[in-house]
Amino acid sequence: MKIAMIGTGYVGLVSGVCFSDFGHNVICVDKNPDKIAMLEAGRVPIYEPGLDAVMARNVTAGRLSFSGDLAQAVDGADAVFIAVGTPSRRGDHHADLSYVMAAAQEIAAAATGYIVVVTKSTVPVSTNRKVQAAIAEANPNLEFDVVSNPEFLREGSAINDFMMPDRVVVGVETERARKVMAEIYRPLYLRDFPIVTTDLESAEMIKYAANAFLATKITFINEIAALCEKVGADVKQVAKGIGMDGRIGNKFLHAGPGYGGSCFPKDTRALARIGQEHASPLQIVEAVVKVNEEVKRRMIDKLLDLCDGSFNGKTVLVLGVTFKPNTDDMRDAPALTIIPAMVGGGAKVRVIDPQGRQEGEALLPGVEWVSDVYTAAEGADLLVTLTQWNEFRALELSRIASSMAVPRMADLRNIYSAEAAAEAGFVAYDGIGRPRIAERDAV
Numbered sequence: 001m002k003i004a005m006i007g008t009g010y011v012g013l014v015s016g017v018c019f020s021d022f023g024h025n026v027i028c029v030d031k032n033p034d035k036i037a038m039l040e041a042g043r044v045p046i047y048e049p050g051l052d053a054v055m056a057r058n059v060t061a062g063r064l065s066f067s068g069d070l071a072q073a074v075d076g077a078d079a080v081f082i083a084v085g086t087p088s089r090r091g092d093h094h095a096d097l098s099y100v101m102a103a104a105q106e107i108a109a110a111a112t113g114y115i116v117v118v119t120k121s122t123v124p125v126s127t128n129r130k131v132q133a134a135i136a137e138a139n140p141n142l143e144f145d146v147v148s149n150p151e152f153l154r155e156g157s158a159i160n161d162f163m164m165p166d167r168v169v170v171g172v173e174t175e176r177a178r179k180v181m182a183e184i185y186r187p188l189y190l191r192d193f194p195i196v197t198t199d200l201e202s203a204e205m206i207k208y209a210a211n212a213f214l215a216t217k218i219t220f221i222n223e224i225a226a227l228c229e230k231v232g233a234d235v236k237q238v239a240k241g242i243g244m245d246g247r248i249g250n251k252f253l254h255a256g257p258g259y260g261g262s263c264f265p266k267d268t269r270a271l272a273r274i275g276q277e278h279a280s281p282l283q284i285v286e287a288v289v290k291v292n293e294e295v296k297r298r299m300i301d302k303l304l305d306l307c308d309g310s311f312n313g314k315t316v317l318v319l320g321v322t323f324k325p326n327t328d329d330m331r332d333a334p335a336l337t338i339i340p341a342m343v344g345g346g347a348k349v350r351v352i353d354p355q356g357r358q359e360g361e362a363l364l365p366g367v368e369w370v371s372d373v374y375t376a377a378e379g380a381d382l383l384v385t386l387t388q389w390n391e392f393r394a395l396e397l398s399r400i401a402s403s404m405a406v407p408r409m410a411d412l413r414n415i416y417s418a419e420a421a422a423e424a425g426f427v428a429y430d431g432i433g434r435p436r437i438a439e440r441d442a443v
Contacts, residue, residue, distance in 0.1 A: 001025070001184055004073035004080040006103045008035055008066070010046055010158075010262060010329075011120055011151050012083030017055045018162040020064035022187045027073040028066050039066040047328035047355045050159045070103075071110035079180055080107055081149070082131070083120040086266075093269035094277075095124050104131045108138035116180045118147045122207055122267060124274050128171065128200040145177035148200045150207035155261065156326030167194040171203025208274070211267040212285050217252040218259045219288045222295045225255035225433025235433025236414060255432040257334035257386065257412045258295040260323030265292075265332040296337040299412055302430050303342065306382055306408045311345030315405065317380045318349060319373065320387020320413075321356040321364065328355035330363055334412075335386055339364050350376045354389055378403045388413040397424030408439075 001024045005016035008030040016028040030036055038045050042059070044052045058064035067073050074080050084099035100121055107117055117135065119128050132146040148171030153161045168185055172178045178197065182189060189195060198206070225235040235255045243250030259265070268289050275282035307314045323333035330336065335356075342349050343366040350368045353360065357369050370376035373392075377383065377400045385392055393415055401407035401424050408428040409421050418437050421429035429437040 001078045001180075002076055003027070003184070004029060004070075004077040005083055006070065006073075006080060006107070007083040007085070007099075007121075008032075008039065008045070009083065009085060010048070010155065011153065012081070013039075013044070013046065013055075014048060014051060014153060014158045014162060015081065015083060015120060015151065017051060017058060017064060018159065019184070020058035020061075021054055021163075022184075024063065024184065026058075026064050027077075028064070029068065029070050029073045030066070031068060033068055036066050036068050047326075048158050049156065049326055054159060070106050074107055074110040074115070075112065077115060079116040079118055079147075079184060080111075081118045081120045082107075083151075086121050086123055086270075088266045088269055092273060093266075094273045095122070095266070095270040097123065097127060097130075100127065100131065101134055104134045105138055108135040108142060111139065111142055111144065114143040114176075116145050116147055116177050118149045118181070120149055120151055122150060122211075122263070122270075123148075123204060124208075124270060125201050125204045127204065145172070145174050145180075146200070147172050147177055147181055148203035149181070150203060152207075152210065155329055156324060165193055167196050169196045169198065169203050169206050171198050171200040173200065208267055208271045211263050212271050212282075212288070214252050215259055215264040215268050215292070216284060216288050218254075218256075218264075219291050219295070221253045221255050222258065222432070223291060226295075226298065228433035229436075232435070233433070234435065238433075255414060257299045257338065257432070258292045260332040260334055260336075262329055262331045265289075268292075293337075296334050299334065299338050299410075300341045302412075303338070303382065303384065303410050304345075306410055306428055306430060307347075311342045311347035313346060314342075314381040315348045315379055316342055316350070316382045316384060317370075317373070317376050318351045318367075318384045318386050319353075319392045320385065320389050321351055321353045321360050322387050325387055325389040328359060330356060330359040333387075335360075336363060338384075338386065339367060343367065350380070352376060353387065354391065356387075374399055374403065380404045381406045382408045382410060384410045385413050385415050388415055397421065397426070401425035 003024050003026045005012050005028045008028045016026045020026040082103045086095040089096040128146050128148045170181050228235040239253040242248050243253050272286045321335035350370050352370050407426045409426050411431040414431045418429045418435045422437050428439045
C-alpha cells in the first residue's frame with residue numbers, strides 16, 4: 001500500500017514510521033522545511049525511545065521518505081492520513097480544527113483517483129463529516145471515503161503501543177474503505193490484535209471517552225491522596241488494594257502532581273466543551289479539569305510548607321520537568337505551574353532532566369540547568385522529585401542530604417519513602433498521600 005502521512009508531529013511521525021515497518025510505502029509530509037531536512041538527515045525531532053532505529057531501518061529499505069510536497073505524496077496514494085495538531089482553541093477550549101480542515105482542502109486539490117482519507121488527529125464528534133463535506137465541495141468529481149482512526153499511543157511507549165495495541169479503532173462507512181483499512185492493518189489482523197469497526201461518530205467518541213476516563217482515574221487517586229494525608233492512610237497501599245479489583249484495575253492509580261502532556265489536558269477540556277455545546281454537560285469531566293489544576297496548586301503549598309512559608313532566598317533542586325519520563329514533552333507539565341511559582345517567590349531553582357532542557361529553556365526562564373544531581377544538591381534547601389525518570393529512582397540519598405544546606409525532600413512522585421529519607425539524613429520529607437517527616441518530628 002502507498003500511504004501519505006500529513007503531519008510529522010508525535011502522532012504522524014510515529015504512525016508513519018510504524019506503517020512503513022509493516023511493509024507499506026510511506027511518505028511523511030510536513031510544511032516545515034527545517035523539520036523535513038532534519039528527518040532526511042536521519043535525525044528525529046522528538047524524543048521517543050526506539051523511534052530513531054525503526055525510522056533508519058525503513059528509510060534504508062526504501063519504504064519511508066519525507067517531503068514538503070503534499071500533492072506529490074497524495075498522488076497515487078491508497079490512503080492519506082491527517083495527523084496534524086488539534087490544540088485547544090483560545091477562549092473556549094474547543095479543539096482547533098483549522099489544521100485538519102486545511103489538510104482536507106489540500107488533499108481534495110491534489111487527489112486524482114479514489115482515495116481513503118483517514119483522520120488520525122484527535123477530533124470532536126462530527127469532524128469527519130465536516131472533512132467529508134469539505135472535500136466533496138472542493139472536488140465534486142473525486143471518489144473518496146473518509147475514515148476515523150484515532151490513535152492510542154503513550155509517549156515513551158509509542159512503538160510498542162503501535163505494534164502491539166490493546167485495540168485499533170476504525171470508523172468506516174463503506175466496504176471499499178473497510179478493505180483498504182484491513183489491508184493497511186493486515187499485520188495486526190494476522191496476529192489477532194483486536195480491531196474495533198464502528199461508525200464515524202462512535203470512533204471519534206471512543207478516543208475522547210478513553211482519555212477522559214484515564215484522566216479521571218488519575219484525578220480520583222490524587223483526591224484520595226489528599227484525604228490520606230489528613231487521616232494518616234498511605235495512598236500507595238490504598239491504590240494497591242483497590243487496583244486488585246478487576247473492575248477497577250491497577251493502571252493510572254499512581255498519585256502525583258497532576259496530569260499533563262499532549263492529550264489529557266486538551267482532550268478533557270474539548271470533551272467538556274462538546275458536552276456544553278450539545279446541552280449535555282459532562283459534569284464529571286468538568287470536575288476532573290478543575291481538580292487537576294487544584295492538584296498542581298496544592299503541590300506549591302507543599303513546597304512552601306517545606307520552605308518555612310517562603311521561597312525567598314531558598315535554593316531548590318528539581319529532578320525532572322517533562323510531564324512523564326521517556327519523553328521530551330513539556331506540554332501542560334506540572335512543572336510549568338510549580339517551578340514559576342518558586343522562581344516568582346524568590347527561589348533559586350536548579351533543574352535537571354534527561355530530555356527536557358531543549359523545550360524547558362524557553363518555557364522555564366530564570367532557572368539554572370544542571371547535569372549532575374550530587375553537585376547541584378550542594379547548598380540546596382529543598383530537593384523536589386517531579387518526574388520519575390529511572391535515573392532518579394536509585395540516588396545515594398545520604399550523599400545528597402549531607403551536601404544540602406537543609407536536607408528536605410518533596411517527593412511528588414512517591415519514588416522514596418519517609419523511612420528511607422530519614423535514614424539518609426533528611427530532616428523533612430513530604431510525599432503524596434503518604435506519611436511524612438516534619439522537622440519538628442525529627443528534632
